[in-house]
Amino acid sequence: MTVDLALIHYPVLNKRQEVIGSSVTNLDIHDIARAGKTYGVNAFYLVTPFVDQQNLIAEIVDHWLHGYGARYNADRREAFALIKVCGCLKDLYGEYAKQGVSRPFTLATSAKGLGREKISYPDLRQRLAQGEHCLLLFGTGWGLAPEVMSEIDAFLPPVAGGMAYNHLSVRSACAIVLDRLLGEESSPVVKCDC
């Protein structure tokens, strides 16, 4: 079972549905790395093509891996060890190829079917149990741009609470998806009163 996460900063949408590059948010790095480590994720890719943003990430990661942060909070160091930086999704797939790894089964959550495969959490859990390598994409800003959506192999149902309102932070959405997929409470309950 191998699950990788990628947090996409370009291309994503802004509130006017225009394609933009978003800036890196410090607490996205911390929260998603911590959730990733808690749920046994293999790698957490921060995807941005902007060199100044890549340098900022490197500085933050270095603080928690090797600087004062590592001495102050060793738990945080373990989480930060999952982090890798990548310029774009194409480069990420190139990284897999270099390591001799096939392109993983690439997923995102979406309310729109977009005419492609949808998969339920129990079905994806089963595929993971059978050894499938998965890559979960999460968008910053107002979500993944259409050109990223078109790269996706299958969509998980959107994270929703059954209300009309559905505006979680990407940090919360990622934590919930990991819990649904890999959490101890997520095994299907098989009950029979026959």
Added chain:
Amino acid sequence: MTVDLALIHYPVLNKRQEVIGSSVTNLDIHDIARAGKTYGVNAFYLVTPFVDQQNLIAEIVDHWLHGYGARYNADRREAFALIKVCGCLKDLYGEYAKQGVSRPFTLATSAKGLGREKISYPDLRQRLAQGEHCLLLFGTGWGLAPEVMSEIDAFLPPVAGGMAYNHLSVRSACAIVLDRLLGEESSPVVKCDC
């Protein structure tokens, strides 16, 4: 079904297990209000006895309810409408009493049983469906101080991913607890192959 949340800033523990008051984190307010609104929570109490911190919260909330934030992002305004500020848990229970509401069934997550009632997510979902009013407490810093723990009626199992590592942010933990309790995927799956 009524669920309230309270994010406690005092008394909580620091990394040396000393009782401290923590400072308010802006993204805790945003993420937990957004998750609360997404999952149909009734109220989100920010609990701090420090007047400067209460004023800071009031300023942030005002920006998103009535200031430029409300015009920039109306969704955020809906989430921020859940927020109430309280000096301490005793005051919070006093608020309920003033409104003629009984003290809610008060819960937190804990790995330690602490010699008191434990409750599973399905059992709590059932109690909620039967009309129980619940208050979920979340601690900032390194978690709730013992004097808060002793006020709790029952403990939910800790949020964990089955790994030795378990260091989620309070934002992530809260999102996951709400999804387990109130999410569409959380209904027990009743399957029978008899």
